[in-house]
Amino acid sequence: MSEKTPALRLEGIVKTFPGVRALDGVSFSVMPGEVHALMGENGAGKSTLMKVLGGIYQPDEGKIVVGEEPAVMASPLEAKSKGIVFIHQELSLAEELSVAENIYLGELPRKSFGRVDWTSLYAKTNAILDKLKVKFDARTLVGELSIANQQMVEIARALTVDAKAVIFDEPTASLTDAEKVVLFDVIADLKAHGVGIIYISHRMEEIFKITDRISVLRDGSYRGTVNTAETDEEAVTQLMIGRKLDLSRNENHHELGSVVLEVRGLSCGDLYRDVSFEVRRGEVVGFYGLIGAGRTEIAETLFGLREPSAGTILLDGEQTRIHSPADAIARGISLVPEDRKGQGLVLGMNCRDNMTLPQVDDLKAGPFVAEGSEIAIFDQYRDRLDIRTPGWKQLVGNLSGGNQQKIVIGKWLSMHPNVLIVDEPTRGIDVGSKSEIHNLIRELAAQGYAIIVISSEMPEVLHVSDRIVAMYHGRIIRTFTSDEVTEDNLIQAISGIGVESGAQVA
Structure with a gap:
């Protein structure tokens, strides 16, 4: 693969969900040794595009090329086997397992008769953890770690394979300033070894600090790519949302x-x-x-x-x-919590039920909840807060982060605090x-x-x-x-x- 050949590229990717065209012919590429930012509003299609790349979704149209070879990502494990590593914003760890077991899940080193080689597993894990300068070791249970340290375990997974491209999705959302410095050092090291980095973040100061190029999606469509050194925050923002x-x-x-x-x-x-x-x-x-x-x-x-x-x-x-x-x-007194997904919402419930949850008892007509009253409350605050959703039946977990936050705020405003x-x-x-x-x-x-x-x-x-x-x-x-x-x-x-x-x- 020559230096001018992208580490990976996606061409004409289309992905449709019921009632929504999430990706409309999107093309994107990252070069070896490049940190390439992928930006856009919540709901612009960034996560969907990366889930297509990571084997979580299958595209309706388009193709993926790794190096010079066309690839079909039928599953996350297949994507990883082709050198595509996805570090998720939402933690995907098994809290009851050790750090080592989480990092090498599905790929535990084995001895004869299929027995786990624990000595090798812990040694390999601790070598990775030393690079990340963390204060826990391979045997620590993930459930005992802070959210920030769990994020570092997610990042450690990227260092276990011969990666062609690593996708970082909001990696600093729960990290301290000191941990961010370590993360940026890790990214610089991956870059120096020719790995392509896709960096998804809403934090402009990070984008302008560590990336080489910025590509923007809006409403599921590709809007352009700019060199980071040749643009500024205002120009990128206008590209993302079409306004100042x-x-x-x-x-x-x-x-x-x-x-x-x-x-x-x-x-x-x-x-x-x-x-x-x-x-x-x-x-x-x-x-x-x-x-x-x-x-x-x-x-x-x-x-x-x-x-x-x-x-x-x-x-x-x-x-x-x-x-x-x-x-x-x-x-x-009402509280919109820091962790809207873990503390403010029930992601498996619809928008209406989330918004009226604190006042269910007040909306009862006999033994049953008055559905008409619930819908009226939802409609009122959907319009007032400009919540973008096809309707009240939409699961909150399917909304963008901004619309989820508006649901939480609407829930408490409806209580007239x-x-x-x-x-x-x-x-x-x-x-x-x-x-x-x-x-x-x-x-x-x-x-x-x-x-x-x-x-x-x-x-x-x-x-x-x-x-x-x-x-x-x-x-x-x-x-x-x-x-x-x-x-x-x-x-x-x-x-x-x-x-x-x-x-x-x-």
């Missing part, structure tokens, strides 16, 4: 109402301590900080998932105790849907909702928040108004600069 986005800071200044939620001296063991803040009607308060700062744990306490060890919660000026999510819901908490509102969502979610948050604030937004993305908190609470090691370091905050003072606050040396916590 408003990426400015929040400068909406509408009249704020009374204090809805007030927290005084709230603590929860070692997770966070002496936390005090308030949220007014019509206000968006953003919580920003590094992983482990305590932001999500505060939200879980307000929603009744954790018991505080000290402090007071007041709603509309009255002290209240929240012992469970049922208590929180009854008091008008006093306080809406949104944890990582746009994680894993494309730039177009991200802009829609941001606009929705601002619109809800303008309608009088009191909103808490927890985010790890600085542009996001700057864009949607009226005030920003900066946290470090379980403490509020400072609260900024949108007028006074800068990127520099926000980074200093969440990094604890000045705090460790004895500076006063604001």
